[in-house]
Amino acid sequence: MSRGPRQRKARGASRVGQRFEAVVGPVAHGGHCIVRLPEPESRVVFTRHAIPGERVVLEITEGTDGDRFWRGDAVEVLEPSPDRVPAPCPYAGPGLCGGCDFQHVALPRQRELKAAVVREQLARLAKLDVPVVVEPVAGDEHGLRWRTRVTYAPLADSGTDGGAEDGRRGMRVHRSHQVIPVDDCLIARRDAREPSDDLVHETVLGREFVVSGDGFWQVHPGAPRVLVETVLDLLAPQPGEKVLDLYAGVGLFAAFLAERVGEQGRVVAVEGSRTACDHARTNLQDLRHAVVASGSVDRVLAASYDEPFDLVVLDPPREGARRAVVEQVVDRAPRSVAYVACDPAALARDVGYFAEHGYRLTSLRGFDLFPMTHHVECVALLEREA
Template identity: 75%
Template sequence: MTGPAGRPRRPRQRAARGASRVGQRFETVVGPVAHGGHCVARVVPDPEGDPDGTRVVFVRHTIPGERVVLEITEGTDGDRFWRGDAVQVLEASPDRVEPPCPYAGPGRCGGCDFQHVALTRQRDLKAAVVREQLSRLAHLDVPVEVEAVPGDDHGLRWRTRVQYVDLPDGGRGMRAHRSRAVIPVEDCLIARPDAREPAPGTLHETVLDREFAVAGDGFWQVHPGAPRVLVEAVLSALRPRPGERVMDLYAGVGLFARFLAEAVGETGRVLAVEGDPAAADHARANLGDLPWAGVETGSVDRVLASSYDEPVDLVVLDPPREGARRPVVEQIAARAPRAVAYVACDPAALARDVAYFAEQGYVLRTLRAFDLFPMTHHVECVALLEKTGPDLRRSDLR
């Protein structure tokens, strides 16, 4: 199992809290979609002993409103919730389709969450998750539409980098969901035919006629349409002006910094901050012909806490999955940018940080969501946060 960047993730190992329920089956009607590629269901574990007692189960391979038989895959009597798979569909949603990949389904490859769902409904489910997280964590009611991105074939053949597991017989496989078990896979249908495995060395990627040096085993968006659409979304949101001062935080190889530096011109200033030394070196190369754009190597929280404390006009914030968190948000607000473009791959972290920005006087003005990872539950958002309050310069109002 991997995340959007292709990095394997291991489930947390927890001590058992009572008798295991793994393998037990229940019939139920499935509730709403939840963050993480599953839906919420409720079952009555002991109808004879406690007919009113219910347990929440996070169920994969289903769609809200379906009647299914689910099988518990993780859970004990002492757990607050269980996990499960829909192993039999008794009443199907009209949005249910036959998964195009033979390796998708209960007990199989864990890479795709929604292959059983029509593509337009997949995007509706992702939009519902983003809305729910913003409502629950940031107390905002925000309309969300997940936009399709050019570069895939009806949700397939988009992944430019894929990490397989080598098998003893010379074959290759993928991890099962939340497991180290390997499922042999001959052809991953979300991978492009020319998809590469992460490997040392330098690659060159082109975005809007600009060339970027990228580490072959470093971070770069895996959907071929992603870099362009994200750059255009950030520039459209921020509307950088000549002479402005900009910070690009978690800058990677300088994708946003490059176009922002061109927009503010030589009378402006762009600082890219990146914690990975190899990515920072590539950023210096990618920005080398723009002397008003600099690169600082170091973790964003430490750099902001120790240096570059002068005011700035704009900030691009593109943190890893765990988000920016309160200390970084407070350091950004202390520099009083007129606007922040937050690029987020996790809606829960985004919503939490939007709430932190609200405490600092920043309001969520716009939100766009992009389907950069079709067939999975992942979604990418670009949020525009603007400064409000008495210290907002009159010239910034528009």
């Protein structure tokens, strides 16, 4: 006998739609700021469209009497921050497109907020006090027109009259399936493409890479170059060294690492996507000392390549490498690990795991590869203590 969907237990009366006047607290991971409501509510409200220090009227968008915290939007600004600017996009704001978190914030302040999040995550999860700077990257237009690939939602998803028949498209509201019409996404490049099965050719520092149109490739045009240059600068690979490139994608880092270590060295690129592995083999075919291993990183390392490596590059998905992979990496005793991270919390957690095995965070660079959003890319260098 089949069962219906599991019913969520009632947690009291809904607070959605209620408004409160409050002073905005610090930025938090996820594109919102913390607001602490006094008694009788005594709740933390994760509030979007605000800036620390502002006095706002916030409206609850999610929350009941029984919830530990609520979510809300700043719907009226009573005392604005000097860093508040008019959002360039007409679709940005409470109840509108959920794609951008910080269009109401001046770009330099956006980067300061992202740096604060990275710093707070490292302090909380890795017990480290680390100065953090988030650097701009060439390739956008004052924070706009940088996204080379974008996915739109058909308006039929929201039940809009006309639906998909007239070909209109839109973007989803934050934490919602509702779709609003969007004629022109301002963070998308004018020649942005939607994901497809087509092959795309990308050029980085004079090398050409083949990648699927729906495969992983950084969406900011300046990202591949700055990340490659940073990884090479931090690791300083030497001729003859052996390198593990984990979560290697189509071989972006592996190619340049193989050039640096030369034919007397060795590079092993491990990637879980079979399609990406096929493209990596094509992209590395002129580098005979670079090999591609197909399979999940934890399983490949558990079964093979159980030998010392001098250097490791980690470029995991948003959830990070996690303890099992970190332990397999340190088992190879590399002198240095370059960790490329798109999530500050996952990075901080894994830095803590490395610290348990005698690897110290010695350098960290942050890059604003996703302007107008809360996302930030970091490259961390972990070095084995003597």
